[in-house]
Structure formats: C-alpha cells, structure tokens
Amino acid sequence: MTSLYVSDAIHTHVLAQLREIGEVHLGYGPSATPYAAVQDRVDAVMLRAEQFTADKIEASPRLKIIARHGVGTDNVDIHAATRSGVWVTVTPGSNARSVAEHVFALTLALARRIPAAAAGTAAGQWSAIKPGLTGFELHGRTLGLFGFGRIAFLTAEIARGFGMPVLVCDPYVAPEFVRQYGAELVAFDELITQSDVLSLHAPLTAATKRIIDADAIARMRPGTVLINTARGALIDEAAVLLALESGHLGGAALDVIEGESADMQDPLPHSDGITARNGHLDNLIVTPHVGGQTTQSLLAAGTQALQCIQQVLTGGTPQHAVNHPASAA
Structure with a gap:
C-alpha cells in the first residue's frame, strides 16, 4: 500500500x-x-x-x-x-495574495496602533489611552519593496489603492517591468532613504543576509516602518530592537524571525531578543509566520x-x- x-x-x-x-x-x-x-x-x-x-x-x-x-x-x-x-x-x-494582504494588515496595525488600542481597551481603558493612539495615514506615504517577485507585485498593486508611491529595489528586474506596476526601480540606498514603509520580499542569500543592519537603519528616515514577511535573517534583529527603542524606527512588524533557520517548528528560543520584547514594545509586532496561511x-x-x-x-x-x-x- x-x-x-x-x-x-x-x-x-x-x-x-x-x-x-x-x-x-x-x-x-x-x-x-x-x-x-x-x-x-x-x-x-x-x-x-x-x-x-x-x-x-x-x-x-x-x-x-x-x-x-x-x-x-x-x-x-x-x-x-x-x-x-x-x-x-x-x-x-x-500564497502570494495572502502574504501581500498580510503586509498591509501589519502595516495598518502599526500605522493605527491597533495592538496598543485593543490591549488598552481590553484592560478597561477608553478615554485615557486615546491621546497616545494617534496614527498616520498611508495615503501619500512611500512604500519601498526590497525584492520584486510575485508577492511584491501584488503588494505594489494594493499600495496603489492606498495612494502610495512605490519604489522597488531588485537587481534582477528591468525598469520597464517595474513601471507596469506603477512603481519606480531604484538603487538600494535610495530605497532605504526614501521609503516611509519598507517591506522585504527578497530571498535569503549571502548577499542579502542581514542587509537591514544598523548602518542601513541609520540611513532610513526617522519614523520609517519596517515590514518583513520574507526571511528573518534579512534583518539584524538586535539593530532593529535598538532602533525601535530609540524611536528612530517608527515600527517593525515581523512575520518571520531568524530563529526559524534553526528550528522552524519552535524558533522562539533562537530569537529570544525579538520575542522577549514582543508585547512590551508597542511599536513591535511579531506574528508566527502566518502571512501565507489563509x-x-x-x-x-x-x-x-x-x-x-x-x-x-x-x-x-x-x-x-x-x-x-x-x-x-
């Protein structure tokens, strides 16, 4: 049998x-x-x-x-x-559409401070927490996409509905192809310095490992929001935490963490820095690799x-x- x-x-x-x-x-x-x-x-x-x-x-x-x-x-x-x-x-x-929609679920959750608002309300607060929950609109904000595969195509299409200009960094695509999606192809430095929301969509390679490090973060605009639904090791988690704590990063939402490379079924002990602060930093959201799970x-x-x-x-x-x-x- x-x-x-x-x-x-x-x-x-x-x-x-x-x-x-x-x-x-x-x-x-x-x-x-x-x-x-x-x-x-x-x-x-x-x-x-x-x-x-x-x-x-x-x-x-x-x-x-x-x-x-x-x-x-x-x-x-x-x-x-x-x-x-x-x-x-x-x-x-x-799962391309599912992940693209999750990018915006995470982005909106950070932009409108939804986790903090929900937690405060659940704790019995209402008026007291409202002054600290002022968010920002996505309309007019620039979305940067690092990598431009199937998920990023759909993410760019959704961004157009929000009225967001879109920048793309991907050495393997042509400017004409990117323009079909209403986006502009730029170099990495321009991507990280001109994006208000930076979403990662690249594969993990020797060249891309921890490409979002302390130096890259320092060159980002104050208040930039970072979204990672690709691979955890694209970012330096310690550098991201420092930037969140200092306020230089406006927020980070991670559906993937580096510990998955050690143990996909139980990665939390391998990324204890990020996971220990999840729920304690109100500008950090970590979800358990569910972007493609619909x-x-x-x-x-x-x-x-x-x-x-x-x-x-x-x-x-x-x-x-x-x-x-x-x-x-």
Missing part, C-alpha cells in the same frame, strides 16, 4: 484526497506519528514546517518525493534528496503539492521541481 506522511495541518479537502491515494500518517495533532516511526515505508511527504535533514531522507528507502507545501526549501536538504533519488517540489504563487492559500498550496505527489507516484515528472534526482534521469 502507498504510504504518505503529512508534517503539519493542511486543508481538509486535500487531506481527504491524500487518503484516497493510500495510508496517511499525520505528524501533528493529538495522535501525531513521528516521522521516524514510519520512515521505512513512506513513499511521499507533504511538508510544511518540519525539518527534513539528510538523516531522515537517507533513512527512507521508499521515499520518492518531498512536496513542500509552500515556496521555501530552507527546511529540506535538497542535496541529500537529489543523491537519494527523491524529488523536491514547491508550490509557487499559491483558507484559500492552504487549499491552493495543498492542491499543487498533491498534484506533484500524484505525478511522481504514477511515474511522471512533477511540476515545480527544484531538483532533478539522478535516478529520475
């Missing part, structure tokens, strides 16, 4: 379709099955947050595909998968991942593969 492993919660419709293919082992919930308990018989994995290391892959003789339920592959040892003849696939575009995006990502699994299990080549195992040549 075909055996499948699902690491984290997925859309119920997708789970039902997986159960039509074979026996499904769930790595989550009250009766979770650890992967190690079934690794000797699993044919396919639908993967969200769990780390898939070389040890797990090499201990899985029947494994044919790791279908990522998302676009990142930080938690998969792709080289080990390729050596072992295992496909690795992703679900491009499946009903619609879970269905879209799960459906794409399911299709890749079906393609491999029937002897085909999967769409959206990020590797090409030698045994599949």
